[in-house]
Amino acid sequence: MSASPKLNAVLTRIAHAEKAAGRAAGSTTLVAVSKLQVWEDIAPVWEAGHRVYGENRVQEAMTRWRDRRADIELRLIGPLQSNKAREAVGFFDVIETLDREKLLHALADEVQKQGKAPRLYVQVNTGEEPQKAGVWPKDADAFIALARKAFTIEGLMCIPPADGPPGPHFALLGRIAARNGLERLSMGMSGDFETAVRFGATSVRVGSALFSHRL
Numbered sequence: 314m315s316a317s318p319k320l321n322a323v324l325t326r327i328a329h330a331e332k333a334a335g336r337a338a339g340s341t342t343l344v345a346v347s348k349l350q351v352w353e354d355i356a357p358v359w360e361a362g363h364r365v366y367g368e369n370r371v372q373e374a375m376t377r378w379r380d381r382r383a384d385i386e387l388r389l390i391g392p393l394q395s396n397k398a399r400e401a402v403g404f405f406d407v408i409e410t411l412d413r414e415k416l417l418h419a420l421a422d423e424v425q426k427q428g429k430a431p432r433l434y435v436q437v438n439t440g441e442e443p444q445k446a447g448v449w450p451k452d453a454d455a456f457i458a459l460a461r462k463a464f465t466i467e468g469l470m471c472i473p474p475a476d477g478p479p480g481p482h483f484a485l486l487g488r489i490a491a492r493n494g495l496e497r498l499s500m501g502m503s504g505d506f507e508t509a510v511r512f513g514a515t516s517v518r519v520g521s522a523l524f525s526h527r528l
């Protein structure tokens with residue numbers, strides 16, 4: 314695992330955070346966010362053997378990963394338009410941004426048609442920011458219940474507000490998950506993934522700490 318010093322550094326920081334939190338080693342999945350990266354920057358992480366990647370646009374992900382698709386776990390972490398449901402169900406292993414009824418129905422239709430279902434996370438807008446996607450915390454229980462009529466929901470995802478401490482948002486996501494019997498939490502990015510691990514993240518989405526030159 315020497316091809317990418319940055320990957321090693323992030324994995325080491327995750328391991329320390331797990332240990333400090335009294336969590337099992339390896340209980341946090343690193344999702345390497347490859348959006349807007351050129352292959353030269355992704356290559357060292359790829360060559361080091363990392364195989365879980367996150368992308369926030371369907372078309373861009375298809376272009377970047379088409380040739381290596383069979384070898385990776387690919388997660389959609391950006392907002393999904395209902396009219397892209399077909400491509401998203403066809404191409405991604407995990408969709409982390411389910412957040413509204415229209416999208417729920419579009420995904421259910423595609424799963425029916427394609428006979429394959431992605432693993433799904435409900436995105437919660439913990440900061441109640443109008444410009445951001447995600448169900449609001451007060452609507453989360455009802456939406457999760459609705460989504461479960463069509464799908465197995467694997468967990469919850471959030472993106473805390475850019476300013477202010479993320480801890481309370483991670484804690485809120487954890488509470489919503491716990492009361493709904495969900496065990497997976499996708500939370501934490503380059504600036505706060507160790508905090509997220511402390512609050513129980515089962516996957517962290519890290520881009521800039523792994524790759525240098527976002528386009």
Ligand SMILES: *Cc1c(COP(=O)(O)O)cnc(C)c1O
Nearest residue numbers: 346369390502503518519520521
């Ligand atoms: C870009 C992005 C990330 C990665 O952010 P970094 O700060 O570069 O680690 C994580 N999650 C989502 C939803 C993103 O869009």
